Amino acid sequence: MNSYKRNAFTYATIVALGGFVFGLDAAVISGATKFITKEFNLSAIQIGTAVSSPAIGVLFALPLAGIFSDKFGRKKVLIGIATIYLLSALFSAFATSFNGLVAARFLGGLAFSSLSLASMYIGEIAPSKWRGKLVSMNQINIVVGLSAAYFINYLILQLAGSGEAWVQNIGLADNTWRFMVGSEIIPAFIWLILLFFIPESPSWLVYKNRSDEAAVVLEKIYDKSEIPAQIADMKESIETSVTSENKQSIISQLKEMFSSRYSKIVIIATTIAIAQQVSGINVVLFYAPTIFEQLGNGTDAAFMQSIYTGLTGIVFTVLGLLLIDRIGRRPITIWGLVWTGLSLLICAYGFSQARYTLTEEHIAEIKQENIIDTTQLQSLVGVEFDSDKAFKAALVKTIGEKNTRDYSSTLIQKAGIISAGLILFGILSFIAAFHFSIGPVMWVLFSEIFPISLRSIAIPTFAFVTSISSLLVQFFFPWQLENMGATTVFASYAVMVLIGFVILYFYLIETKNMSIEEIQQKLIKE
Template sequence: MNSYKRNAFTYATIVALGGFVFGLDAAVISGTTKFITQEFNLTALQIGTAVSAPGFGVLFALPLAGIFSNKFGRKKVLIGIAAIYLMSAVLSALATNFYGLVAARFLGGLAFSSLSLASMYIGEIAPPEWRGKLVSMNQINIVVGLSTAYFVNYLILQLAGSGAGWVQSIGLDVNTWRFMLGSEILPALLWLILLFFIPESPSWLVYKGRNTEAAVVLEKIYDKAEIPAQIEEMKESIASSISSEDKQSIGSQLKEMFSSRYSKIVIIGATIAIAQQVSGINAILFYAPTVFEQLGGGTDTAFMQSIYTGLVGIFFTVLGLLLIDKIGRRPITIWGLAWTALSLFICAYGFSQARYTLTPEHITEIKQENLIDTSKLQSLVGVEFDSDTAFKAALVKTIGEKDTRDYSSALIQKAGVISAGLILFGILSFIAAFHFSIGPVMWVLFSEIFPISLRGIAIPTFAFVTSISSLLVQFFFPWQLENMGATTVFASYAIMVLIGFIILYFYLIETKNMSIEEIQQKLIKE
């Protein structure tokens, strides 16, 4: 690897570290839901609010991220985002009530715009033949962060129950969820420090007319002989998409982006942005232990199975990264969506076959474990329920909403006769399909399909679309699971993914090994 590629790789690695912080921030909450539910006596919608609070925050941040990144530069905005991650982690760990926790996580959501800015920055400093790999590094770091969150949560859970003296002395046994949320502090601090060592985006410098500074940056990532041509190409891209006198106007950029000239780009961008999230990926990732507890394995098993999702995600993200520039964006996206839909249908089928029956033996076990007053459960003994929702509804009538929230997972573990292996296979297959295809490819395509002058607005705009989709999935998932049941939830995700598959099959073009200018020629209507 020559020094130019080494520098591009180094800068991309530092910026992509934000993906790790994002993944850690997003998934670490998954291990805390049971603890905060009991500590703050939360309903399903309140749990959805706590988990999805960053999704609300990012809706406010994304429009500003585009404006600020165009005005102040990609580097300065990234540094500000890292500082927000750090503040959110500290405040989340110290939250004393539900509202304080929601506010701290909302603050962290302001930093989630790092994903769009990271892909933008990396796409602008990466040579065309390396762009796919380097932009995808952001996705790799996200899944590494997710996996790390599951592992950290499992480790903290085991330590909290170990009874060790030092564990009790630091309060880990009674403040388990605070240590889980606080695990983000050190990575966020490290990212903040490293960002001071990256250069500003050369594309942004040219956009601002600072061509001399852009040339200095380009000397670090391109051969000197290529720099004049690179600068001219950037100038032409800016000039061709929007007039020079209007290039600073946000309104004119939005008007241009949604004009008929860019209709194909808008259809591709919007479909990918929505399909990625309505697949239900964040329902699985952000509620992983909750989902796996539906399989009847208990808390420790659910936390361990959450680690499996992280490891599968890492493997298939790396595999996708290695193949994205060989296979191409289109086949990975199209057939990855088909694989995703099939996996979700497998999960729906597995849950549809589940049956729930409490036996006298179960009642004896519950009494010995002192879980709940077993006299209230006698009316359910021997009654078979054909869905998790029917079983939970019966529990609400017999033991009340609060005890159902606190103990339903333990009761499902005992009463459920379920194809746990089939559903686990379906979930892991879904994780593999997502991280191999639509997960990383979305950000690669976002870094490629938009012209330079519109990118500062376009990427945050479509990231805004995917964030709204993600927010709705996260917020309603606990309520859906409680009221609609796992079968209906997974089947609905599969159907929505199939709709995305059909649209992209007809509109998505191949973009591998093409310059941004060449991609524009194929997508833009003259």
């Protein structure tokens, strides 16, 4: 590897570490949810609020991310974001109330804009032939962070139940969820320090008429003979996409972005931004133990199966990274959506075949384990329920909402007759499809299809669209699971994904091995 390529990979890797912090921040709540629910006696809507509060925070941050990155530069804004991640982790770990926890996680959501800024920075600093791989590194770090979160949660859960003296001394058994959400502190601090060693984006420097400084940065990632042409291309992109007057006006940039000239870009960006999230990916990732408990395997097994989702994500993200510049963005996206939709339908079918029946043997086991007063459960013995929704509704009527929330996973484990293997296969297939295709490809496309002068507005704008979709999916999932059942939830995700497939099949072009200027020539209406 020559020094130019090494430098480009080094800078991209440092910035992409923010994806690891994001993944860790986003997924540790999956293990903490059950403990937080018990400690603060949360309803389904409150659980959804706790999990989705970062998605609310990012809605406020994304419009400002573009403004600040244009005004202060990509590097300074990334440093500010890393600081916010660190503070959020500290405040979450020491939260003393539900509202305090929501506020701390909302603060962390302000830092989630790191995903759009990371793809922007990497796309601007990466040579075109490496852009797909380097931008996809952000997605790899996200899934590594997710996997690390599941592993950390499982490790903490095992230690909390070990009974070891040192575990009791540090309060891990009584504060399990605090150790889970606090696990982000160290990686957030490391990322913050490393960001001081990256250069500013050369595209931003050219945008600010600081071409001499841009040339100094480009010398680290290009041969000197290529630098004048690179700077000329950047200037041409800026000059041809928006007027000098418009450069200073955010409203003018947005009007330009949503003009008929860019209609094809807007359709592609909007569709993939929505399809990526309405697939339910963040439901599976952020509520993993909750979903796996529906399979009837108990809490420990649910946490272990969550690790499987993380490992699957890593394997297929790496595979996608290796193939994205060979296969191309379009086939990976189009057929990845088909794979995703079919996987979700497998999950929906598996849950539709489940049946739930409590027997006298189950009641005897529950009584022996002293889990809950079995007197109220006697009325359910021998009654068969054809869905998790119907079974939980019956539990609410007999033992109340609080006991149902606290003990439904144990009761499902005993009463459920379910194709756990089929559903697990469907979920892992879904994770593989997402991380091979629309997971990393969305950010690659975002780094490619927008012109330089509009990119700082366009990428946060469409990241805002995907964040709105993510927020709605995360927030309503606990309520949907209670009121609609797993079958309907997964089937609805599949339908939305297949709609995205149809739209992108007709609009998405191939962008591999093309410069940003060449992509614009194909997408922009003159």
